[in-house]
Amino acid sequence: MNxxxxxxxxxxxxxxxxxxxxxxxxxxxxxxxxxxxxWSVGQIPDSQDEPTSQTRFDLASLTKVVATLPAILxxxxxxxxxxxxxxxxxxxxxRLTALAPITVNQLLTHTAGLPSHERFYEQxxxxxxxxxxxxxxxxxxxxxxxxxxxGFMLLGKLVEELSGQSLNxxxxxxxxxxxxxKQTSFSPTGGVPTRVKGAPDDGNARFFKxxxxxxxxxxxxxxxxxxxxxxxxxxxxxxxxxxxxTYQTKGQGDCRGWGWVKQTGSQSFFAEANLEAFGHTGYTGxxxxxxxKWQEGIVFLTNRxxxxxxxxxxxxRKQLHRIIFEEFARDNKKA
Numbered sequence: 331m332n333x334x335x336x337x338x339x340x341x342x343x344x345x346x347x348x349x350x351x352x353x354x355x356x357x358x359x360x361x362x363x364x365x366x367x368x369w370s371v372g373q374i375p376d377s378q379d380e381p382t383s384q385t386r387f388d389l390a391s392l393t394k395v396v397a398t399l400p401a402i403l404x405x406x407x408x409x410x411x412x413x414x415x416x417x418x419x420x421x422x423x424x425r426l427t428a429l430a431p432i433t434v435n436q437l438l439t440h441t442a443g444l445p446s447h448e449r450f451y452e453q454x455x456x457x458x459x460x461x462x463x464x465x466x467x468x469x470x471x472x473x474x475x476x477x478x479x480x481g482f483m484l485l486g487k488l489v490e491e492l493s494g495q496s497l498n499x500x501x502x503x504x505x506x507x508x509x510x511x512k513q514t515s516f517s518p519t520g521g522v523p524t525r526v527k528g529a530p531d532d533g534n535a536r537f538f539k540x541x542x543x544x545x546x547x548x549x550x551x552x553x554x555x556x557x558x559x560x561x562x563x564x565x566x567x568x569x570x571x572x573x574x575x576t577y578q579t580k581g582q583g584d585c586r587g588w589g590w591v592k593q594t595g596s597q598s599f600f601a602e603a604n605l606e607a608f609g610h611t612g613y614t615g616x617x618x619x620x621x622x623k624w625q626e627g628i629v630f631l632t633n634r635x636x637x638x639x640x641x642x643x644x645x646x647r648k649q650l651h652r653i654i655f656e657e658f659a660r661d662n663k664k665a
Contacts, residue, residue, distance in 0.1 A: 335657035343371040355632035383552040387631040390612030398543035399589040437481040438588035443471035451537035475584035479544040486543020498541035511553035516541040
């Protein structure tokens, strides 16, 4: 990356900070072996420190694809789950309930008919499964895509049932430790402050006080770069990971893989990428992206909710990625 390209991205990051879209952030562009470029912007609230590649951010909904999704795929690889496995088959608490026929595929693609969000933290039920069982369906299962925290909360409980471990312990042992993701866990210790300090920003993750499948994970740019490279390796070698990033929801109103947002999806922030590309965002101002064709990715971590939940951030993130794609395309043409 040449100096003018680097400076253009630096200036755009500083513009976002000055417009109070986020107090601080860290951006990394990477390929399958190394960091291509990285930027730090702003200062961590309550300190004079600038964020680094080892600064822990609250990932919010990136939890879905960094913890819960790979955990489910491990059970698929082991033959203990298939996309058509139902909750009733594997999760005893859902048998003889309306959730029993819901499939793993429907949960992974947000087509299970569940509402997007529920404010459990305003209620009194402290058992996650009992709380979800009391929530009526939003629409018929399989009918259409409605992005749902509840679906991934159920997947997290499915992982715990199959493994006999907490979601945190299973992910540490089977995913994070093998990948060398030493700073990734459901512990908020050392995390950059959001609207709260020393706890997950997500209200339900705070309320239930346990690792959940939809939000509450903390990680660093360094660890997430390792995680994206893991997906590149598996995308090349394992059909299951290719399937996870394939368009799974044709005719259901949106474009999603298993967990992942696809290039033409309503939540996409990478419209200029290749059709094979996939990514995800988190409400706290986080995102990860990988393009298997380019074999390059982007990690962008901020604590945007510290200031407010300014809706301009969504378009800002899209524009940031557009600028990165433009500058890298220009560099590639010069090469």
